[in-house]
Amino acid sequence: MHEARGLKPPPAAVVGHSLSALATPALLIELDAFEANLARMAELAEKASVALRPHAKAHKSVAIAERQVAAGAVGICCQKLSEAYPFVAAGIGSIHLSNEFIGPDKAAMAAELAAHTRLSVCVDDVRQVQEIGAAAARAGVRIVVLPEVDVGQGRCGVASADELLALVEAIDGQKALRFGGLQGYHGGVQHIEAWAQRREAAQRAAEATAGYVRQLEARGLRCPVVTGGGTGTAEFDLASGVYTEIQPGSYLFLDGHYGAIEWQGALQPLHALFVAATVMSAARPGVAVCDVGLKSVAVDSGLPHVWPRDAEGALNYAAANDEHGVLEVSEVESTTLLGEKLWLVPGHCDPTVNLHDAYVCVRGERIEAVWAIEARGLSR
Amino acid sequence: MHEARGLKPPPAAVVGHSLSALATPALLIELDAFEANLARMAELAEKASVALRPHAKAHKSVAIAERQVAAGAVGICCQKLSEAYPFVAAGIGSIHLSNEFIGPDKAAMAAELAAHTRLSVCVDDVRQVQEIGAAAARAGVRIVVLPEVDVGQGRCGVASADELLALVEAIDGQKALRFGGLQGYHGGVQHIEAWAQRREAAQRAAEATAGYVRQLEARGLRCPVVTGGGTGTAEFDLASGVYTEIQPGSYLFLDGHYGAIEWQGALQPLHALFVAATVMSAARPGVAVCDVGLKSVAVDSGLPHVWPRDAEGALNYAAANDEHGVLEVSEVESTTLLGEKLWLVPGHCDPTVNLHDAYVCVRGERIEAVWAIEARGLSR
Numbered sequence: 092m093h094e095a096r097g098l099k100p101p102p103a104a105v106v107g108h109s110l111s112a113l114a115t116p117a118l119l120i121e122l123d124a125f126e127a128n129l130a131r132m133a134e135l136a137e138k139a140s141v142a143l144r145p146h147a148k149a150h151k152s153v154a155i156a157e158r159q160v161a162a163g164a165v166g167i168c169c170q171k172l173s174e175a176y177p178f179v180a181a182g183i184g185s186i187h188l189s190n191e192f193i194g195p196d197k198a199a200m201a202a203e204l205a206a207h208t209r210l211s212v213c214v215d216d217v218r219q220v221q222e223i224g225a226a227a228a229r230a231g232v233r234i235v236v237l238p239e240v241d242v243g244q245g246r247c248g249v250a251s252a253d254e255l256l257a258l259v260e261a262i263d264g265q266k267a268l269r270f271g272g273l274q275g276y277h278g279g280v281q282h283i284e285a286w287a288q289r290r291e292a293a294q295r296a297a298e299a300t301a302g303y304v305r306q307l308e309a310r311g312l313r314c315p316v317v318t319g320g321g322t323g324t325a326e327f328d329l330a331s332g333v334y335t336e337i338q339p340g341s342y343l344f345l346d347g348h349y350g351a352i353e354w355q356g357a358l359q360p361l362h363a364l365f366v367a368a369t370v371m372s373a374a375r376p377g378v379a380v381c382d383v384g385l386k387s388v389a390v391d392s393g394l395p396h397v398w399p400r401d402a403e404g405a406l407n408y409a410a411a412n413d414e415h416g417v418l419e420v421s422e423v424e425s426t427t428l429l430g431e432k433l434w435l436v437p438g439h440c441d442p443t444v445n446l447h448d449a450y451v452c453v454r455g456e457r458i459e460a461v462w463a464i465e466a467r468g469l470s471r
Numbered sequence: 472m473h474e475a476r477g478l479k480p481p482p483a484a485v486v487g488h489s490l491s492a493l494a495t496p497a498l499l500i501e502l503d504a505f506e507a508n509l510a511r512m513a514e515l516a517e518k519a520s521v522a523l524r525p526h527a528k529a530h531k532s533v534a535i536a537e538r539q540v541a542a543g544a545v546g547i548c549c550q551k552l553s554e555a556y557p558f559v560a561a562g563i564g565s566i567h568l569s570n571e572f573i574g575p576d577k578a579a580m581a582a583e584l585a586a587h588t589r590l591s592v593c594v595d596d597v598r599q600v601q602e603i604g605a606a607a608a609r610a611g612v613r614i615v616v617l618p619e620v621d622v623g624q625g626r627c628g629v630a631s632a633d634e635l636l637a638l639v640e641a642i643d644g645q646k647a648l649r650f651g652g653l654q655g656y657h658g659g660v661q662h663i664e665a666w667a668q669r670r671e672a673a674q675r676a677a678e679a680t681a682g683y684v685r686q687l688e689a690r691g692l693r694c695p696v697v698t699g700g701g702t703g704t705a706e707f708d709l710a711s712g713v714y715t716e717i718q719p720g721s722y723l724f725l726d727g728h729y730g731a732i733e734w735q736g737a738l739q740p741l742h743a744l745f746v747a748a749t750v751m752s753a754a755r756p757g758v759a760v761c762d763v764g765l766k767s768v769a770v771d772s773g774l775p776h777v778w779p780r781d782a783e784g785a786l787n788y789a790a791a792n793d794e795h796g797v798l799e800v801s802e803v804e805s806t807t808l809l810g811e812k813l814w815l816v817p818g819h820c821d822p823t824v825n826l827h828d829a830y831v832c833v834r835g836e837r838i839e840a841v842w843a844i845e846a847r848g849l850s851r
Binding site: 094095096097098099100101103112114115116117148170171172173176179180182190191192193194196197199200203207208215216218241245246247248249250254278369370371372373374375378380382385386387389390391411412413414415417426429430439441442445446447448467468469470471 | 474475476477478479480481483492494495496497528550551552553556559560562570571572573574576577579580583587588595596598621625626627628629630634658749750751752753754755758760762765766767769770771791792793794795797806809810819821822825826827828847848849850851
């Protein structure tokens with residue numbers, strides 16, 4: 092036996108190689124579709140004169156954030172403080188933390204980040220404001236604070252003008268904090284299947300947000316930023332006249348879940364994210380087993396599907412085990428599939444991305460780039 | 472703004488600190504329970520004179536594999552070739568790859584591993600045998616091959632004596648390969664809730680395995696190793712007289728799924744794996760939102776539950792979003808929970824572990840160790 096210290100598995104992909112040399116499982120970006128999605132959202136936001144601040148929780152990659160900023164984004168959103176670190180380290184100059192946090196360790200992280208980037212954060216409780224204010228003052232930094240209002244999701248955010256005003260007052264009472272406006276986000280609306288129904292629900296959420304804006308204005312408080320929205324409602328949010336900024340993330344990738352809802356307007360995202368798999372066992376008639384299971388694709392929003400979909404549904408991803416994906420096979424003899432490579436569309440992009448360390452970016456048959464997923468696993 | 476290059480988030484935990492200083496989300500091992508689980512399985516295997524080869528796919532950590540070997544394990548199982556690399560690099564001298572693979576890149580990885588450890592692998596198709604044989608011959612290494620037989624799961628493995636004999640012949644035809652025995656594993660049986668019913672199903676699977684062993688023996692072929700079994704059937708597999716080795720993994724941790732099945736015998740694993748969470752928003756009556764969502768806990772086998780369970784069910788983890796866990800609150804005012812730390816029992820340990828980079832190991836109120844999860848994300 093030879094000394095093995097330092098032994099490491101080979102890389103998934105080498106830039107310049109052909110797709111046929113790809114090791115699986117691998118997380119793929121199909122660059123033509125990705126670039127079309129990237130450009131389209133930037134164009135729609137510019138046309139609407141609404142700031143685009145894409146959500147980096149979807150991609151967790153500096154290379155992608157840089158492309159979003161280059162295409163016109165004013166900065167990015169992050170959902171966790173630790174998630175923001177690689178983006179701040181890479182020089183992203185404006186980050187909105189679109190989520191609440193509590194605890195002196197978290198407030199200290201916010202203050203550290205704010206020394207290096209223009210940071211805004213969300214709150215829905217006066218105790219959060221006090222902690223963040225104290226940490227920012229101690230660090231000698233300024234943090235912009237946007238109270239979150241609950242516009243129908245029933246998760247985070249205050250649900251009355253009185254609570255909102257108490258937050259604004261608390262922010263005003265902290266020298267190191269500045270009131271920056273409001274966040275109103277309704278995650279549930281994003282996934283409504285029928286386009287018209289989704290538009291109505293988005294309008295109701297926007298109107299709820301606008302109601303809070305008006306209540307503040309009636310008291311002489313202007314909201315420099317009103318932020319919210321996601322991929323499913325982006326078009327409606329851009330047209331609402333309520334939001335000054337939108338936060339879509341999944342538009343880059345179009346996962347299976349978003350792919351299954353109706354798109355009727357100017358926004359028609361394309362599938363751009365795939366998990367490449369190999370059939371590694373096909374010992375039974377009617378069954379093929381691939382190497383992509385729960386550790387390579389998230390199944391919380393449904394199982395992945397084989398791409399491109401063939402009309403006969405000859406290959407159906409039917410069950411995910413830890414390291415196995417069980418495919419039902421019709422039309423062909425399963426044994427002929429051994430060694431075949433497949434592209435799977437993940438049901439849900441965010442948690443799927445969070446399972447991988449890199450994107451293998453392909454154009455046609457060529458591996459054009461490998462992008463690190465620096466914020467993978469950074470959930471604090 | 473200051474230069475931020477190299478900026479990194481603070482560590483989750485510092486050895487020697489108190490639990491109260493823990494940053495969340497964090498993956499916790501409660502060491503007293505973990506050590507009891509570790510010792511108990513080793514003791515039962517020793518008593519039964521069956522080799523224990525625990526499955527490292529459950530923990531993916533060198534520190535844990537070393538403790539298993541120190542407690543008497545003959546080596547470990549891995550489920551993917553890349554997963555085996557950190558264990559081989561750390562000097563684990565015997566690894567069984569309990570899964571099929573195909574493709575010249577994969578065969579080359581097997582050959583590379585076999586230069587540094589005693590490697591056995593599974594096959595269920597002659598084409599796999601040929602590829603592995605060619606790669607091993609090229610590399611000048613020896614690989615032990617165990618055909619997998621399907622003992623009722625209907626996933627991988629051959630389902631007839633004829634197919635099995637064809638595999639054994641193919642192995643014999645490769646100079647660099649050696650026939651090592653059989654693998655018969657039935658994942659579905661592991662989770663049968665009723666103990667007596669699980670025992671019967673395990674006996675049926677063992678009997679199916681034994682049938683293949685007898686068919687080989689009738690042809691003068693001895694199986695040096697007969698491997699299979701998991702945590703749910705370990706006791707029955709040890710008593711079966713069929714298996715020479717067992718492969719349990721989850722016994723170290725007892726996730727929510729295994730915690731919900733009936734344990735009547737000498738094996739009574741304890742919950743030892745938790746995801747620590749903090750309530751970061753509690754703006755609505757009856758609802759508290761914690762910082763552990765889909766990116767910190769796997770939900771494929773059910774949502775996590777709050778630990779310890781209180782009789783009144785005052786806190787019920789009701790929904791997982793990407794970065795949020797929504798808790799239903801009864802008995803107490805939700806707002807009093809803001810900032811509270813909770814321990815969650817994950818529904819399924821394997822994919823939950825695969826979301827984290829380290830275990831924070833606690834004993835009582837003290838953080839005693841931090842163990843890296845070196846094979847996290849290694850799914851090739």
